[in-house]
Amino acid sequence: MKLWICPFNSDKFQVEVDDAATTMDLKEAIAKVENSSAETQRLIFAGSVLKDSEQLSSYNIVDGVSIHYVRGRAPRAAAAAAPAAAPARPATTPAPAPAAAPRPASAATPSAASVPTNISAGFDPSRSVIGAGEFSLANADLGSILSAIPGGLSSLIGDGEEGSSGLPDFEAVNQLLSQNPALREQMSQMMSDPAMMESLMNNPMFRDMLPPGSRNLMSNPAMIRLAMDPEFVQLQAQMQAVMQRHGVDLSSMMGGGGGMFGAAGASGAGSPSASQEGTNRPAAGPGAMPSLAHLEQLLSAFGGAAGAGAGAAGGSPFNFGGAAAAAQAPAEPPESRFQVQLSMLQDMGFHDSAANIRALLSSGGRVDAAVEYLLRSPPDFSSGGGSGGPGSPGSN
């Protein structure tokens, strides 16, 4: 009989097996097509996970039905990573086994030993999911590494709980970093260890959110230094304060507690001017940063509305995320193309995903315009969110 195999996030294909075949036979047939191994496959039909030894007929699998196929996690050669494959197949990317995670050879302190394991095992997706740009990635690293280190440091980092702004407390991180040079040393060591970064990059969580280009950014040592620079961390804290002064509702703007640059960048990506700006490569040095005054100016020009805040950050050279998000394959379905924007809208209190997608499609992915759209067509807008009228981030 011929069966359709529907893999996670890629096109279905057909395989033919004997009517009396077992699940294992089918897996081997798939393995042949895919050139993969049968052991890591998981097959699902009508809600059941198929057991290897069972006959397909015992699940009522008949000619022509579709079987869901999830590629499992398995050890995977790091060198085989192909950054050029733009629409990465996330499910094929197994997380590096904790034991195999390379760690900086000279990490000496007790907490250092636990860090690499935690990175692969306990990565905090609430941050990483939102980040289209490596700034948020750097923040996510900061947050999750710190929270992974025993000793209660995690309490210092805003963990994206309900009610809180969802942003890591940069002040606290800054304090931590400056008080604890060993920690900083450790982190920069980790980040500058190419093997470590490689394994991070191959983590499915990152792989499918990071467009190919950002890999280079992450491996750019200057970039890393920049992200680790206490001055920069301080600057982030200041920027946060500035944005707040302007009444920008950070928590609603930020979406799922990602780094603020990632989130803002992604929303800016929809407007042409922002993505153009976004292609500014980081000059990898504090000189590349916009002055606070500049930001303040931008913010007041946009009237301090939430959408404007996002646009301002999107248009500034800070926004590597803009370029990154814009680089994503446009062929993706709107759900995944607008994943970041959707989760922002969700967090603003727009729970109707269908309406959100419609709004994003009509606004070309611009969150502020989408909010306007949603507010104009009023259906089930529940609470919170829409702080003021949208600005026009594309207009500068």
Next chain:
Amino acid sequence: MDELERGEKAASFQSYSYGLSDAEDITLTNWHATIIGPNGTTFDNRIYSLSIVCGPEYPNSAPVVSFSTMINASFVGPRGEVDLSKLPALGKWAPEHTIESVLKAIIEEMKSRSNRSNKQPAESAVY
């Protein structure tokens, strides 16, 4: 009946799948389903099995849904039972709702801010 057919003939990949537990069950009462954890969440790439019991009042009253695979999420009780009232995407139960809409709402909730970074039990643990 329509639901049964749709569960089996899913044309393209969805992150959920469902069907009758026992194909002979002409009352269409006991269902089971799987959800593949949404990308970018703590549930990423895990397979969650659920059981769904549609009582005689279904679809006028909500089905009883519970996870068989251990999960740590705000809408799931200590024995795996799903509290449908904690699924904002579903809202109040209405006869128009289907097993599919329940599963979609669960997935939405798995992606929500309050759940997507929860620490999860070992992958194959069951209730």
